[in-house]
Amino acid sequence: MxxxxxxxxxxxxxxxxxxxxxxxxxxxxxxxxxxxxxxxxxxxxxxxxxxxxxxxxxxxxxxxxxxxxxxxxxxxxxxxxxxxxxxxxxxxxxxxxxxxxxxxxxxxxxxxxxxxxxxxxxxxxxxxxxxxxxxxxxxxxxxxxxxxxxxxxxxxxxxxxxxxxxxxxxxxxxxxxxxxxxxxxxxxxxxxxxxxxxxxEKPQFSDTYINWKRMDSEEILSLINACNPWNNGADTTFMGEQAKIIAAKHCNKPHNNSRPGTIIAITEENTITVACSDNKQIAIAILSTDEGIMTAKQFSNKVNIIGNTFN
The missing domain is CATH 3.40.50.170 (Formyl transferase, N-terminal domain)
Structure with a gap:
């Protein structure tokens, strides 16, 4: 032309x-x-x-x-x-x-x-x-x-x-x-x-932080995806330390009304399942802590995590 x-x-x-x-x-x-x-x-x-x-x-x-x-x-x-x-x-x-x-x-x-x-x-x-x-x-x-x-x-x-x-x-x-x-x-x-x-406006920390008490499983997974990779994951805390959840998926099991944020189990796929406010669980695969990016299996090997909570 x-x-x-x-x-x-x-x-x-x-x-x-x-x-x-x-x-x-x-x-x-x-x-x-x-x-x-x-x-x-x-x-x-x-x-x-x-x-x-x-x-x-x-x-x-x-x-x-x-x-x-x-x-x-x-x-x-x-x-x-x-x-x-x-x-x-x-x-x-x-x-x-x-x-x-x-x-x-x-x-x-x-x-x-x-x-x-x-x-x-x-x-x-x-x-x-x-x-x-x-x-x-x-x-x-x-x-x-x-x-x-x-x-x-x-x-x-x-x-x-x-x-x-x-x-x-x-x-x-x-x-x-x-x-x-x-x-x-x-x-x-x-x-x-x-x-x-x-x-x-540009997202602030409050926009990327998981509110385990108020957010259901779909909202949490959507936030995690929205924060990957630009924010290196959705923000949370575990045992008083900051952490980020980078990758997670649905886990088709109820948790019988455990406290939202509670770690329920370590699965055969080496994910950790966490209770959400809608009596559903998500399975976390990859996290980031001050020590670096790690798999859920690596994270679970560091401390006795079952029964502890993300906040």
């Missing part, structure tokens, strides 16, 4: 790299900017861009965003894509052109605004998430929606597996959008429904 629309990609890390590679391969990519990139990533991206005659710019902090207006004005791209770019784009930059800035958000909009929707949809036991594609305005995740591209969440998905799945999908969605822009004079879009909108 001759005279392709020129696209600049603003990105924030490896989540966007598959999209970057695909857009570059299809000759859509005219410029790349990275925010908060490490020196190693910046050097690698800059070298790759130089080899492919693609403009490159690093924005290491918020103060450096003041340079973006000049950079974009010099490049004169047709559209600016954003995938996991960490900084808010100021209004004077957005004034470059109406409906020129398009963000690819890793969660359904407007219900999952915020910096870590992957964590939130898993914690909330959603069966589906989405790549939310929207025009950008001066507020995070609030611009008019172009579409939400649905992505199924499997029961066994963790933060890590869902992130990889969404990274693969956003690459294809971005390419489809680039192809659409070659022919569309106007992109259909609609305002976000503020009655359905919710903005999730």
């Amino acid at each position: 001759e005279n392709k629309k020129k696209i600049v990609l603003l990105c924030g890390g490896k989540f966007a790299f598959k999209a970057l590679q695909l857009l570059a391969y299809e000759k859509f990519l005219f410029g790349v900017a990275i925010g908060k990139g490490t020196e190693i990533i910046n050097d690698a991206l800059e070298s790759a861009c130089e080899e492919n005659k693609i403009a490159f710019k690093s924005f290491p902090n918020k103060a450096s965003i003041s340079e973006m207006k000049t950079w974009i004005n010099n490049l004169q791209p047709d559209y600016i894509f954003s995938i996991s770019f960490p900084f808010l784009i100021p209004e004077d930059v957005l004034m470059y052109g109406k409906d020129k800035f398009i963000n690819f958000h890793p969660g359904p909009l407007p219900r999952y605004r915020g910096v870590m929707p992957i964590f939130e949809v898993l914690k909330n036991q959603e069966s589906e998430t989405a790549i939310g594609v929207h025009f950008m305005n001066a507020n995070f995740d609030e611009g008019n929606i172009i579409f939400n591209d649905p992505v199924l969440i499997e029961k066994e998905d963790t933060y890590g597996t869902l992130t990889v799945k969404l990274s693969n999908r956003v690459a294809q969605v971005a390419l489809n959008m680039a192809n659409m822009l070659q022919f569309a004079s106007k992109i259909p879009n609609y305002p976000q429904d503020e009655n359905e909108a919710y903005y999730y």
Whole structure:
């Protein structure tokens, strides 16, 4: 295709790299900017861009965003894509052109605004998430929606597996959008429904901590998956020491109303089963303590754990 629309990609890390590679391969990519990139990533991206005659710019902090207006004005791209770019784009930059800035958000909009929707949809036991594609305005995740591209969440998905799945999908969605822009004079879009909108702040310790008394087995397993691997597991305490549960699954046995958090048994599969508030058990396979990451079997060999409780 001759005279392709020129696209600049603003990105924030490896989540966007598959999209970057695909857009570059299809000759859509005219410029790349990275925010908060490490020196190693910046050097690698800059070298790759130089080899492919693609403009490159690093924005290491918020103060450096003041340079973006000049950079974009010099490049004169047709559209600016954003995938996991960490900084808010100021209004004077957005004034470059109406409906020129398009963000690819890793969660359904407007219900999952915020910096870590992957964590939130898993914690909330959603069966589906989405790549939310929207025009950008001066507020995070609030611009008019172009579409939400649905992505199924499997029961066994963790933060890590869902992130990889969404990274693969956003690459294809971005390419489809680039192809659409070659022919569309106007992109259909609609305002976000503020009655359905919710903005999730970055999770705090209280968001990743297992409340054994109040959370049922499904909630606990969902939280564990949502914390693996970004938080190295869901937080808990055992015998006064901090610990994290990295991997666990259902154990189809009641525990006859033992205190929630109580370790019931060590199974033949070398997992440890723990009582939950709904009279069900979960089977823990991998944990992390101050001594390191270990299997449940290794953990059980350290102390007499049967009858002791996670709190």
